Amino acid sequence: MSAELSLFYFFAALAVGSALSMVLNLRNTVASAMSLVITMVSLAAVYVLMEAHLVAVLQIMVYGGAIVVLFVFVVMLLNLRQDDFPPGRQRGAKALGVVLVVFAVIKLLALLPAALPDTVAALPEGFGGYRDVGTALFTRFILPFEATSLLLLSALVGAVVLAKRRLD
Amino acid sequence: MEIPIELVVSLSAILFGIGVVGALVRRNIIVILMSIELMLNAVNLAFVAFARMHGTNDGHVFVLIVITVAAAEVAVGLGIVISLFRNRDTTNVDDVSLLKW
Known part of the structure; x- marks a missing residue:
């Protein structure tokens, strides 16, 4: 087994394990957020293995740096108690949903090897670097890029309006 | 040696499944939001894997x-x-079901 493949298996196991601990941790929301950080950083490592260097850096900066910090801030701000979450309703429907999701994922994993080609394309020069991705972003994908700026502006205004105590 | 693409896409599918399960079974709305983030990350991983493939x-x-x-x-x-x-x-x-019929 090559070094890259063993690194991939290590980070994949880390990502799946911390994602499971995020979902299954019923008591501590901050611990869930910390598990989410481990998942994000492992995924950034997998991005590096897939030669997506710019995306890996942005993954750590935006997800690990900004989004999870936002989660932790809100959890601390709300000061949740442990007894807020008694056993919920519709347990049968939820169990059915979990069984369906597990079945769908297993089916997908069984179908995948036949559906994908064995060979990958040759790696172009500068693949995944800031120069190539930036050129694509500002030429062919300029319309989605500008639409994103509009989305960010409306999200900014929306967040301020929502978090304000009373609108004047 | 290259990493097979189907392994990366399988990891993406597993993470997406975990995210769906989290959004279904958890009742804390903050953890539900985290599960949605996990699903978006799984989609990103699939995008990166297919970009490498092509x-x-x-x-x-x-x-x-x-x-x-x-x-x-x-x-x-x-x-x-x-x-x-x-x-x-x-x-x-479960306490915020005012808009549910």
Whole structure:
């Protein structure tokens, strides 16, 4: 087994394990957020293995740096108690949903090897670097890029309006 | 030796499944938002894997846009959570079913 493949298996196991601990941790929301950080950083490592260097850096900066910090801030701000979450309703429907999701994922994993080609394309020069991705972003994908700026502006205004105590 | 693409896409499918399960079974709305982030990350991983498979940068551009959408979604979602907690003193989704028939 090559070094890259063993690194991939290590980070994949880390990502799946911390994602499971995020979902299954019923008591501590901050611990869930910390598990989410481990998942994000492992995924950034997998991005590096897939030669997506710019995306890996942005993954750590935006997800690990900004989004999870936002989660932790809100959890601390709300000061949740442990007894807020008694056993919920519709347990049968939820169990059915979990069984369906597990079945769908297993089916997908069984179908995948036949559906994908064995060979990958040759790696172009500068693949995944800031120069190539930036050129694509500002030429062919300029319309989605500008639409994103509009989305960010409306999200900014929306967040301020929502978090304000009373609108004047 | 290269990493087989189907392994990366399988990891993406497993993470997406975990995210769906989390959004289904958890009742804390903050953990539900985290599960949605996990699903978006799984999609990003699939984009990166397919970009590597085709040898083009287009998938990376889409990942950047998905990351932006995720950040905006978290900002608005947590704003809603804060104002919800202020008005109802709960983050349990079972207690906030006013719009459900």
